[in-house]
Amino acid sequence: MKSATIKLTFHPLDESRWHDFETLFGERGACGGCWCMSWRLPKAEFEKNKGAGNKRQMKRLVKAGEPVGIIAYSGHQPVAWCSFAPREKYIRLEHSRVLKRYDDEPVWSIPCFFIAKEFRRKGLSAEILKGVIAYCRRNNVKILEAYPIYPYSSDMPAAFAWTGFVSLFRKAGFSVVKRWSKARPIMRCYL
Numbered sequence: 001m002k003s004a005t006i007k008l009t010f011h012p013l014d015e016s017r018w019h020d021f022e023t024l025f026g027e028r029g030a031c032g033g034c035w036c037m038s039w040r041l042p043k044a045e046f047e048k049n050k051g052a053g054n055k056r057q058m059k060r061l062v063k064a065g066e067p068v069g070i071i072a073y074s075g076h077q078p079v080a081w082c083s084f085a086p087r088e089k090y091i092r093l094e095h096s097r098v099l100k101r102y103d104d105e106p107v108w109s110i111p112c113f114f115i116a117k118e119f120r121r122k123g124l125s126a127e128i129l130k131g132v133i134a135y136c137r138r139n140n141v142k143i144l145e146a147y148p149i150y151p152y153s154s155d156m157p158a159a160f161a162w163t164g165f166v167s168l169f170r171k172a173g174f175s176v177v178k179r180w181s182k183a184r185p186i187m188r189c190y191l
Helices: 015-025 043-049 052-063 124-138 166-171
Strands: 008-012 069-074 077-086 108-115 143-146 175-178 186-190
Touching: 008 124, 015 052, 015 069, 015 077, 043 052, 069 124, 077 124, 108 124, 124 143, 124 166, 166 186
Parallel strands: 108 143
Antiparallel strands: 008 069, 069 077, 077 108, 143 186, 175 186
16 A cells, blocks of 8 residues: 555644554553654653653643644544644754754754554655645745654654655655764755
């Protein structure tokens, strides 16, 4: 089943879609109790909250109406997630040596993707990224920023690809704007 045969729709995560988010992330909270809070909390707090604590933190953000990301659906089934929000909402990005800011432009960051296991390696990341870009255009976001990796092999485990690959973002119109680290460029798309 390639992405061409999977029709996706996208919806921002809000309270009405919380159950779908829980369904998609499962009991483990996507990956090891993350609940997509890894970039949003200081490392010690994130580790302390792994699992139920991180889930509660994310639910608070959703209840407060904060932008946290979109869910991709195949029919009525939630199949994927992409986190994105104003960069300053991601505390770990703001304090990173490798991904630190290099200017004062107001950007929205795309720090991670999560795709349900049975839908991986079907080209959905590109479709999800298109959905994010469309959402951002509709909501007057001017600059999107991403922090992908260069794959070290063709059989790299999907768990290590949660930030996306450089090639994915290049194809979507992003370009490298800064490289504090050889392996982790900062890429931007100007909308």
